[in-house]
């Protein structure tokens with residue numbers, strides 16, 4: 001199997017991590033057994049651009065169990081766990097990626113994965129889909145379709161489809177209920193706080209935590225920060241979400257005001273320049289900033305640099321900026337996704353990625369059976385329900401069923417008081 005990983009001798013340590021997460025991914029393990037029996041991907045090549053870590057390797061093994069040839073790279077230059085990547089390569093996956101890639105190496109590794117001439121792409125953030133359209137158009141005719149993992153990737157792909165530029169169908173995995181309600185909310189909530197605490201070794205209780213964006217990720221982070229005793233302030237641009245944040249009990253204000261109080265500031269918007277020059281000018285001394293949203297554009301590091309007289313890595317994944325007035329500000333993990341890009345970040349818990357990656361596996365299978373026009377499609381409800389049912393089953397939770405009388409009542413508009 002061709003591969004290019006940091007150090008293949010790390011494989012035994014990576015295998016231990018993979019075996020551990022497998023115990024906590026019962027839905028994906030169930031699907032793996034189904035795939036082993038039916039081999040839905042016989043003769044099919046699947047390329048993925050997802051955070052390369054143990055749960056993702058387990059998705060790769062699941063697709064391989066279904067008969068696929070699998071080629072994988074990372075979707076973020078800092079999020080690869082080298083031991084898991086080595087283990088994946090030793091188990092028969094074609095893996096290209098390591099932690100700390102340069103931008104050039106990041107794109108070269110996507111090219112290596114595309115060299116396998118995939119039938120299906122699984123992407124997170126849509127970099128691989130864009131690169132295929134821009135630089136590998138010879139592959140477009142063979143590609144049956146793609147699955148996209150995250151909110152921002154789907155926004156970008158919808159824009160591409162509206163411009164008539166998208167050449168194959170894409171399943172918006174993020175938009176399934178068993179994805180965003182759990183992964184974006186509980187997953188990001190827990191893993192973001194876990195990584196900030198692990199990276200800084202600081203207390204959350206009593207701190208003022210400003211969260212920019214009250215979408216699914218923002219509300220998960222707010223919920224967990226509040227639970228740890230923080231005083232939470234929300235910034236938003238959407239009046240409905242701002243109102244919701246207020247009625248959930250949080251203070252809401254403009255970012256330029258909120259920065260005056262922030263001990264910790266976390267972005268989760270998917271937008272650019274959410275915190276920039278004028279905000280750094282007013283920011284409280286000692287503020288720790290982290291991004292849990294998209295790429296490294298939410299917190300404008302160039303603006304921060306332009307105000308600084310000095311900057312240095314003061315501790316692993318913590319960059320200190322000393323401003324001309326003596327204030328010190330701190331940026332975690334280069335402003336990239338703190339829950340994955342910081343070396344202390346382990347990503348979402350296995351139980352969460354169990355659902356997200358089961359959706360990916362079933363959506364990839366679904367693409368093979370469909371003849372969609374190019375465009376962005378919701379993951380079918382049957383897949384969402386199957387994942388929810390299997391998850392409940394794995395938790396030994398039984399729920400009620402509608403009786404025939406209840407079905408009739410719910411569909412009858414004539415019954416009154």
Ligand SMILES: NC(=O)c1ccc[n+]([C@@H]2O[C@H](COP(=O)([O-])OP(=O)(O)OC[C@H]3O[C@@H](n4cnc5c(N)ncnc54)[C@H](O)[C@@H]3O)[C@@H](O)[C@H]2O)c1
Pocket residue numbers: 150151152153180183184188212213214215216217218235236237238241268269270271273274292293294337339
């Ligand atoms: N860290 C992770 O593991 C992880 C997990 C899932 C999603 N994501 C990413 O996190 C981002 C948010 O995802 P989501 O599902 O919560 O999206 P969402 O659309 O539900 O929420 C984003 C929110 O940000 C707000 N917003 C936009 N610009 C803003 C600005 N300048 N200031 C304040 N608020 C602003 C929007 O109004 C919206 O309410 C996306 O980029 C997504 O891809 C990260």
Ligand SMILES: N[C@@H](CCSC[C@H]1O[C@@H](n2cnc3c(=O)[nH]cnc32)[C@H](O)[C@@H]1O)C(=O)O
Pocket residue numbers: 050051053055056075076124125149150151174183187293294295296337340346347348349353356
């Ligand atoms: N590739 C971009 C896009 C954001 S990644 C956000 C996605 O990461 C996914 N994610 C979160 N934790 C994990 C994990 O532990 N393993 C694999 N994917 C994860 C999650 O499903 C979410 O939709 C970037 O790196 O900035």
